[in-house]
Structures are given as structure tokens and as C-alpha cells.
Amino acid sequence: MKYRSFWHALILGLLLLPGLPAIAEDLLMARVPMTFPEAMLKLQSTLKKYNHTLSRVQRVDIGLTAKGYKTDKYRIVFYGQADEIRQLADEHPQLIPYLPHKIAIFAEDEETMLVAVNPEMLFLTDDPKLQATMKKWHEDLQLIFKDMRQE
Amino acid sequence: MLIRAILLLGLAMTGITSQAAVNKSGEELYRQHCAACHGYDGNGGVGVPLTLPDFQYSVTNNYLKTTIRHGRPGRVMPAFPSLSNADIKALIKYIRRWAPGKPYRYPVTPVQGDAKHGQQLYQQHCMACHGSLGEGGKGTGLTFSRPRDLPIIAPALNNPGFLKAASDQFIKATLMNGREGTPMVSFLQQGLKEQDINDLVVYVRSFEQNPLPREQTPLEAKEATIAFESSYDMKTTIANLKDAAVGNNFIIIREQTLDEGLVAVDKENPQQHIIYFCNFGFLNQALAIDPRVGLFLPCRITVVEKDGKVMVYALNPSRLSPLFNNTELNKLCHEMNDTYVSIIEDATL
Numbered sequence: 001m002k003y004r005s006f007w008h009a010l011i012l013g014l015l016l017l018p019g020l021p022a023i024a025e026d027l028l029m030a031r032v033p034m035t036f037p038e039a040m041l042k043l044q045s046t047l048k049k050y051n052h053t054l055s056r057v058q059r060v061d062i063g064l065t066a067k068g069y070k071t072d073k074y075r076i077v078f079y080g081q082a083d084e085i086r087q088l089a090d091e092h093p094q095l096i097p098y099l100p101h102k103i104a105i106f107a108e109d110e111e112t113m114l115v116a117v118n119p120e121m122l123f124l125t126d127d128p129k130l131q132a133t134m135k136k137w138h139e140d141l142q143l144i145f146k147d148m149r150q151e
Numbered sequence: 152m153l154i155r156a157i158l159l160l161g162l163a164m165t166g167i168t169s170q171a172a173v174n175k176s177g178e179e180l181y182r183q184h185c186a187a188c189h190g191y192d193g194n195g196g197v198g199v200p201l202t203l204p205d206f207q208y209s210v211t212n213n214y215l216k217t218t219i220r221h222g223r224p225g226r227v228m229p230a231f232p233s234l235s236n237a238d239i240k241a242l243i244k245y246i247r248r249w250a251p252g253k254p255y256r257y258p259v260t261p262v263q264g265d266a267k268h269g270q271q272l273y274q275q276h277c278m279a280c281h282g283s284l285g286e287g288g289k290g291t292g293l294t295f296s297r298p299r300d301l302p303i304i305a306p307a308l309n310n311p312g313f314l315k316a317a318s319d320q321f322i323k324a325t326l327m328n329g330r331e332g333t334p335m336v337s338f339l340q341q342g343l344k345e346q347d348i349n350d351l352v353v354y355v356r357s358f359e360q361n362p363l364p365r366e367q368t369p370l371e372a373k374e375a376t377i378a379f380e381s382s383y384d385m386k387t388t389i390a391n392l393k394d395a396a397v398g399n400n401f402i403i404i405r406e407q408t409l410d411e412g413l414v415a416v417d418k419e420n421p422q423q424h425i426i427y428f429c430n431f432g433f434l435n436q437a438l439a440i441d442p443r444v445g446l447f448l449p450c451r452i453t454v455v456e457k458d459g460k461v462m463v464y465a466l467n468p469s470r471l472s473p474l475f476n477n478t479e480l481n482k483l484c485h486e487m488n489d490t491y492v493s494i495i496e497d498a499t500l
Binding site: 025026027029030031033053054055056058060063064067069071074076078080081082085086089090093094095096097098099100102103104106108111113115116117118121122123149 | 196229374375378429434442445448451453455462470471473
């Protein structure tokens with residue numbers, strides 16, 4: 001137990017040290033070589049390919065333009081697997097604000113950007129079950145982004 | 152447990168990842184790690200354009216290597232500790248193909264000069280673009296934050312990543328020659344003497360001795376979630392939260408269960424209730440600073456009733472700011488954090 005506390009504290013201390021630059025994997029980003037509408041369709045089919053259900057799309061740009069602000073196309077895509085989301089919310093309520101999973105998608109000229117947070121960096125934990133869940137969540141995102149980059 | 156901790160520690164310190172273990176081509180690495188910000192063709196976006204011939208000839212491989220390895224703390228460009236030296240070499244080789252030819256080689260001798268005079272010259276010639284403390288221009292470079300005809304935002308000269316990557320002679324050459332294709336002009340052509348430029352270099356180097364101002368210091372990472380127990384039942388808590396959000400100048404834009412859209416309507420769990428609310432002026436302001444933050448907007452509070460307790464959850468904006476490596480978000484994240492806490496306290500206490 002003493003070892004556990006020591007190492008846990010040390011790891012968290014190193015990872016959370018103020019003044020350190022964010023490391024590249026804090027945020028997952030991808031540039032998709034497609035226009036926004038094409039990328040949006042591709043994202044929906046890619047989520048389906050990895051057995052996720054699209055729960056809804058938040059149309060950020062519509063809200064902003066309705067209020068008179070100028071913006072390019074910008075959406076937030078919420079997705080997940082019902083059983084997994086229910087289980088995560090029950091067992092780890094601290095994850096609730098981050099559920100269902102989400103990806104920001106926005107236009108960048110003739111290309112499209114995707115952004116998601118790396119859950120392994122957001123939730124630093126020594127709970128092996130939660131670690132495994134975060135790892136799977138991260139790997140899923142990597143696969144989705146890889147497909148979207150058309151690699 | 153100990154073994155896992157050691158492995159995790161090793162991962163954190165050396166960044167050994169599965170990607171690093173596999174030899175990837177420069178192009179693959181670039182597409183994976185750089186293209187999102189710098190563009191597939193290197194023409195820039197969130198990140199600076201890498202194809203400008205003047206940039207290519209004036210930056211050394213060591214400058215590029217140090218920049219990739221250490222990033223720019225608080226200025227969006229992340230550090231890449233997980234890339235091996237071979238990966239970085241392959242990346243640089245790939246980036247260099249946009250401007251074939253050898254980059255300039257600088258003498259290694261430090262520049263000597265008068266920092267005090269350099270400070271006067273800095274205030275006269277540099278401050279307008281690079282900021283009074285060398286904090287650089289504002290914005291990240293995407294559509295939201297600046298017109299597209301500006302190819303580059305003035306770099307933060309006081310950034311530890313920049314000062315680590317840039318040698319005295321590199322800074323001097325940039326001041327002497329300017330950077331074609333960017334607003335950076337040649338200060339020799341602007342009438343400064345070589346000694347003036349030396350004084351400026353020494354002043355810029357002196358930024359290393361000064362701690363970064365608070366607003367430029369990346370926030371300390373905190374818990375990812377704000378959680379409060381409500382003193383009221385679920386229905387009253389939801390009503391209180393909506394009132395408190397409106398009282399804080401937000402508009403309620405949507406309410407739903409956590410699993411809406413994932414399960415049939417009759418299977419949704421009404422005991423996990425999400426309230427979305429927005430202040431569009433604030434949203435626009437946040438997106439102008441960093442368009443990626445839309446990932447955590449619009450604002451949201453979730454009310455959960457379980458085992459007779461009503462809990463209220465929100466994400467912690469102060470935890471998110473460090474993930475974006477953008478200290479311009481610090482102030483907004485603090486404000487948003489205070490707002491969340493204020494709304495939830497009003498509704499639950």
C-alpha cells in the first residue's frame with residue numbers, strides 16, 4: 001500500500017506538474033482530406049463500423065449564426081454504446097459529464113478537423129478496470145481518427 | 152501494482168509508445184502528428200506554415216528537433232516526448248522536402264550586447280507584434296481567430312520552448328534579414344545597426360531569467376469533474392439549476408437524459424438528466440481564442456438521482472485548459488469554473 005501511494009503520487013505529480021507543456025496525446029486531432037459534409041457522413045459511417053451509436057449532433061454553428069455570430073460549420077458528435085455508457089455512468093459517476101463520448105468536427109477550408117480528448121490523459125487513475133476502459137476508449141478514438149485520415 | 156506503476160512512470164517520462172516502437176516513414180508520422188495543425192501540404196492552419204522558403208532556410212535541424220521535442224508550453228504547439236530520435240529525424244527530412252537545399256548554419260558563439268539598450272529598442276520596434284513581455288500575438292490561426300491573409304502569428308519570444316530552440320545567432324539572423332512572406336521585416340533595412348541588433352538579441356535572451364507572467368503559465372491540472380450533492384429532490388434541483396443558469400445570463404438550450412439517442416425512448420433513464428445552457432457571446436469568445444474548445448461547449452450540468460441521493464456533475468474547465476496547451480484559455484476557464492460552481496451552489500445548497 002505504501003508503494004502504491006508513493007508511485008501513484010509520483011506519477012500524478014510528474015504528469016500534473018504545472019509549467020510542463022501539454023504532450024501531444026492530451027488532445028487527439030485529425031485533419032480529414034474532405035469537405036465538411038463529406039467528412040460528417042464519413043464520421044457517421046466510421047462510428048457505426050466500430051459499433052457505436054450516434055446519439056445526437058450538436059449544431060454549434062447554427063446556434064452561433066442564429067445569434068448573429070460568424071462561424072464556419074462546427075458540430076459536436078455524441079456517440080457511444082448504450083451498455084457501456086450505462087455501466088460507466090453507474091460505476092464511475094465522475095465520468096458522467098464526459099458521457100456519451102464526443103468528437104468536435106469543424107470545417108477548415110476544403111478540409112475538416114476532428115478533435116477529441118484523450119481519456120487516458122483526462123482521467124488519471126490507478127483503478128485497473130477504469131484504466132482498461134480508458135485505454136479501450138482511447139484506442140477506439142485512434143482507430144476512428146485513422147480511418148478518417150484515410151490511412 | 153508496483154510493476155504497473157513503474158511501467159506507467161516509464162511511459163510518462165520517456166514516452167515509449169507503441170507508435171514509437173514501429174519505424175514509420177516521415178510522411179506517415181507527419182500525417183499522424185503534424186498535419187492536423189500544419190496542414191497536409193505544410194501551409195499552416197492552427198500551426199505555422201512550414202513551407203515558407205525563408206523559414207526553411209533560416210531554421211536549423213536542431214531548432215526543429217528541439218521544437219518538436221519540447222513544444223511551446225502554453226502556446227498550442229505540444230511537446231512530442233513519445234517520438235524517438237529516429238522518428239524526429241524522419242519527420243524533419245519530410246518537412247525539408249518542401250524547400251530542398253541546405254539550411255543556414257549559424258556560428259555557435261553567443262551574442263554580446265547591452266540588454267538595457269535592447270529593451271528600449273524592443274519597446275520601439277518589437278513590442279507591437281511580440282507583446283510587451285515577449286508573450287507573442289494572440290490566437291491560434293484557425294478561421295475563427297484571424298483573417299486568412301496573415302500567414303503567421305508573432306511568436307512568443309519569452310516562451311521557454313522558443314528560447315530553448317532558438318540560438319542567439321538564429322535570433323540575430325532573423326532580426327537582420329527578416330522573414331519573407333511574414334510581417335517580420337529586416338531591421339537592418341529599418342535602419343538599425345548590427346550592434347543594436349546584438350543588444351536586442353541579448354534582451355530577448357534575458358527573458359530566460361524572468362519567470363513567465365501568471366497569465367502565461369499553464370494551469371495546474373485538477374480533478375476532471377465538479378461534483379456536488381444537492382439538498383433538494385431531483386425535480387427541485389433541476390428547476391433550481393435552470394433558474395441559476397438563467398440568472399447567470401445563460402439560455403437553456405436543451406434538456407435530455409444521458410442515454411437519449413442510444414436507447415429506445417421508453418428505456419431511457421430519467422434519473423440521469425442533462426441540462427445544456429449557453430451564453431453565445433461567451434461561446435463565440437472562447438472559440439475565437441481556440442476553436443478546439445467547442446469540444447467542451449455548450450455548457451452542461453448533469454443531475455443524477457441514485458440510492459436516495461441527488462448528485463450534480465459538471466466538467467471542470469480548469470482541468471481542461473492544460474490539455475489544450477493554450478494559456479490564453481486560462482482566464483476563460485477560471486471564469487467558467489467559477490460560474491459552474493456558482494450555479495451549482497445556488498441550486499443545491
